[in-house]
Amino acid sequence: MSEPSLAIRKFTDLANPTRFLALSGSLLPWLAAATAVAFAVGLYLSFTTVGDYQQGETVRIMYIHVPAAWLAMMCYSVMAISALGTLVWRHPLADVSARTAAPIGASFTFIALVTGSLWGKPMWGTWWVWDARLTSVFVLFLMYLGLIALNRAMDDPTRAAKASAILILVGFVNIPIIKFSVEWWNTLHQPASVIRLDGPTIDPEFLRPLLVMAVAFTLLFFTLHILAMRNEILRRRIATLRRLAARNAGREPMEGRR
Amino acid sequence: MTALLLRDLKLSVRAGGGAMIGVLFFMTVVAVIPFGVGPDLNLLARIGPAILWIGALLASLLGLDRLFQAEREDGSLDLMLMQDTPLVLTVLTKCLAHWIATGLPLVIASPLLSLFMNMEVPAIGATALTLLVGTPAITFIGAAGAAIAVALPRGGLLVSILVLPLAIPVLIFGVSAVYAAVQDPAPFLPPFMILTALTLTFAVIGPVAAAAALRASTD
Numbered sequence: 001m002s003e004p005s006l007a008i009r010k011f012t013d014l015a016n017p018t019r020f021l022a023l024s025g026s027l028l029p030w031l032a033a034a035t036a037v038a039f040a041v042g043l044y045l046s047f048t049t050v051g052d053y054q055q056g057e058t059v060r061i062m063y064i065h066v067p068a069a070w071l072a073m074m075c076y077s078v079m080a081i082s083a084l085g086t087l088v089w090r091h092p093l094a095d096v097s098a099r100t101a102a103p104i105g106a107s108f109t110f111i112a113l114v115t116g117s118l119w120g121k122p123m124w125g126t127w128w129v130w131d132a133r134l135t136s137v138f139v140l141f142l143m144y145l146g147l148i149a150l151n152r153a154m155d156d157p158t159r160a161a162k163a164s165a166i167l168i169l170v171g172f173v174n175i176p177i178i179k180f181s182v183e184w185w186n187t188l189h190q191p192a193s194v195i196r197l198d199g200p201t202i203d204p205e206f207l208r209p210l211l212v213m214a215v216a217f218t219l220l221f222f223t224l225h226i227l228a229m230r231n232e233i234l235r236r237r238i239a240t241l242r243r244l245a246a247r248n249a250g251r252e253p254m255e256g257r258r
Numbered sequence: 259m260t261a262l263l264l265r266d267l268k269l270s271v272r273a274g275g276g277a278m279i280g281v282l283f284f285m286t287v288v289a290v291i292p293f294g295v296g297p298d299l300n301l302l303a304r305i306g307p308a309i310l311w312i313g314a315l316l317a318s319l320l321g322l323d324r325l326f327q328a329e330r331e332d333g334s335l336d337l338m339l340m341q342d343t344p345l346v347l348t349v350l351t352k353c354l355a356h357w358i359a360t361g362l363p364l365v366i367a368s369p370l371l372s373l374f375m376n377m378e379v380p381a382i383g384a385t386a387l388t389l390l391v392g393t394p395a396i397t398f399i400g401a402a403g404a405a406i407a408v409a410l411p412r413g414g415l416l417v418s419i420l421v422l423p424l425a426i427p428v429l430i431f432g433v434s435a436v437y438a439a440v441q442d443p444a445p446f447l448p449p450f451m452i453l454t455a456l457t458l459t460f461a462v463i464g465p466v467a468a469a470a471a472l473r474a475s476t477d
Contacts, residue, residue, distance in 0.1 A: 139423050146420045153410050162474035163406045170467045174424050181427035
């Protein structure tokens with residue numbers, strides 16, 4: 001603890017945006033470099049492994065598709081933790097985190113949906129199936145968009161933060177219910193005909209690049225998230241400065257006249 | 259609480275309350291569907307329960323944005339926030355009043371519309387029963403959405419967007435319970451029990467979240 005001003009002893013010390021900016025500023029190049037390395041290794045592995053004997057080259061879509069889908073779910077969990085932070089501890093950075101994670105999560109969900117659809121066309125012969133998993137990811141995408149719309153609709157950031165935190169938590173409770181009920185609906189109305197990726201029997205040949213890509217995507221998420229949080233903090237500071245400047249600009253001529 | 263219930267009911271039934279508009283919307287939606295899918299009576303009988311459920315879902319979303327907004331505009335929301343009774347109970351009472359004013363008429367109107375859909379007697383009964391049990395869940399979860407969007411000037415559309423994904427489980431189990439009642443091999447009780455459980459769960463989550471959102475919107 002040589003530098004007392006910026007030393008972070010407790011988690012609550014992170015609440016100071018200046019400290020967060022300093023810490024994230026020093027952390028960011030390393031994170032970005034790690035992301036780049038992981039992506040280089042992951043992409044190299046993805047393109048050099050042998051194709052599946054049935055699926056051929058299209059199996060490589062999996063290395064993008066599956067990590068994106070995992071990240072889509074992890075991002076919502078991060079948002080739920082941030083929402084708890086906003087409501088319970090009133091952590092000032094938590095609402096920044098929740099607000100900035102929503103577009104990133106929506107993008108990952110979108111990537112998962114698009115690559116899944118591209119993969120589904122040669123494999124199942126159709127762009128879209130009302131399969132339980134696809135449907136619940138689609139619902140997740142809709143919820144992300146609703147959250148972004150709610151955040152955009154409110155001017156006051158603290159009020160928007162509380163409202164969206166409540167909505168995030170309600171959604172977090174609901175996502176398992178939706179997932180479960182969609183599975184029920186699917187098995188009731190149509191036979192479980194779609195089996196993607198035979199779960200545990202996946203070959204290590206495919207598993208290795210998949211795991212590396214998952215690590216790369218996770219690193220990418222944190223890099224983007226920290227960048228977006230820094231942006232949001234700076235944007236709020238600029239807004240505050242502008243407001244101050246506007247207030248002072250109104251005052252000075254009055255004083256000058258006297 | 260009884261006073262609040264009666265007050266809300268009176269307000270919604272009298273002029274400007276718009277409780278009957280929901281039923282009218284419900285009937286219009288159901289009446290429009292045959293023009294879209296064709297007048298084939300067998301097809302209508304098959305998809306009838308689903309149509310009624312979707313119509314009821316949309317109709318109960320229609321009036322949700324007014325749940326707290328009128329109170330906010332005339333200031334009585336602040337009184338409700340300040341009074342001694344827990345805000346959760348107040349919200350629950352308002353939800354019940356809203357459901358009696360807008361949800362219950364849908365349930366009562368549904369047998370008549372089922373006849374238009376050429377549905378059989380067990381299906382008609384099952385539809386009315388599942389709507390009776392399921393529509394409160396939509397109101398409860400919608401109250402959370404309405405409370406979140408209460409501060410927004412044009413929150414009505416946003417409420418629907420936010421609430422519809424959350425209402426998917428109710429729709430799924432409501433419709434599957436009706437189909438289970440009609441088709442022999444599938445048992446009626448499991449989906450119906452899950453629908454009841456959903457309503458009870460939302461009766462807890464909805465008012466708590468709505469109360470938290472209302473508190474957040476005022477300070």
